[in-house]
Amino acid sequence: MQSHEADIRNRIAALVKAVIEQNSLTAEVAPDAKLVDIGLTSMDMVNLMLSVEAEFDFTIPQDEITPENFQSVETLQRMVARQLQPTAA
Template identity: 65%
Template sequence: MQAINEIQGRLLALVKSILKQNAIAVELAPATLLVDVGLTSMDMVNLMLAVEAEFDFTIPQSEITPENFMSVETLNRLVLRHLASTVAA
């Protein structure tokens, strides 16, 4: 399984690319709340699609919750859960 830090790094890069598209330059830590740095609901949809493409899985409707998209940390947990379940299957 991929290292947690590698996954977190890929997630940080995805968020930063969306922020860059919006001309938002901020320091981003894994615990930073994404709404606090300026991500809109449309950005969150783009982020969800980017995460699905980057890690090659579909996020179930039941998991598309504000809690899972609060920060890179919460996204990291979501991705790790899904990667673990695909390895186990």
């Protein structure tokens, strides 16, 4: 289970790095680093949201699109993991 969470975190970190590189920025992407502090703008956040949806093949529910969920790689990882959990019937 831990490796699944690490996989999600690594994939999200790669998406964040791609957004940063598109802006010609260089920054260390620590799991708990605030995304706005490393240079992501509101438009970058929209691009990141779309990238996360494409990477993990699901649509982020409207109520999950919150500043809290998009604070860091760590908060994004938790939100994605919740969405990927099988729903109990």
